[in-house]
Amino acid sequence: MARPSRAHERRAELVEAARRAVLDRGMLDLRLRDVAERAEMSPGSVLYYFPTLTELLREVQREAVERFCSAREGAVAGEPDPRRRLAAMIASGLPAGPGDELCVLLYELGTIARRDPAYAAEHIRLYERQVGIYARILEAGAAAGVFSLTRDASTLGRNLVALEDGYGLHMVMAVPTVGVAEAGRLLRAYAADVTGRELEDLALEGDR
Known part of the structure; x- marks a missing residue:
């Protein structure tokens, strides 16, 4: 046998x-x-x-992207309040600190996306999937009369993901220039500006 x-x-x-x-x-x-x-x-x-090592690392990247996006989807699932969903989404996209393994892994793998089209494609998939989650939250909040969006939901979602990426990178550097609480506060401030609804009262629940 x-x-x-x-x-x-x-x-x-x-x-x-x-x-x-x-x-x-x-x-x-x-x-x-x-x-x-x-x-x-x-x-x-x-x-x-x-x-090749490149093919192995592509599988590492694919698995990391799936875990990260699934965790973000899970963080907002089942929450009917648009404000709480938005606050939870913001918190789920930031590193828990400099040692956040999954976020550090994604940043490390992202360094070669500039040179390798396959890595870039997976990085784009990560970005677009997160934008989609944000857009659905914002659209639902606007439809319910909770949010008054300053621009279309997709544009706002793209800006929110880009801000997360920028602050997150500063958070995991050898010498962090911004902490978890500060990054969360800054993102919630932007979200409040573009939705017309304050989120700061959800800070303790939203911060990881």
Whole structure:
């Protein structure tokens, strides 16, 4: 009887090993043997499952994008109050601090999106999916008469995601220039300006 294939399991182990390697070493210093050591495999064995390190890291990126977006969708699901949904969405997009592994992982992987079209495409998917969540929250709030939007929901959603990305990057630098509470306050202030509804009274509930 043929032995069952462990290929799927081994690939998952390599994705996890590569994730840890990116977090430990960063993308600029990452080598194939760094992943192999963490997986307790030879570099040649790694390449048996993933022909190149680039392909393996694309899978790490795809998995990270899915986890991040699913968490954001879950953070706002089932909340009928548009203000609370918007506050929860803002909180879910910011790093919990400099050591937020998932956010750091996405920032590290994003550094090569400028040069690699495949990485760029996944980064765009991450961006557009988040914009879509924001747009649905804003449109629903406007339809309910809770929000008075200064521009169309898609434009506002794009600005909110861009602000999150900018503040988040400042939060995870070696010397952070903004903290969790301050970044949340600044984003809620912008959201209040473009929706006509204050969110600051939801700060303690919205902050992660």
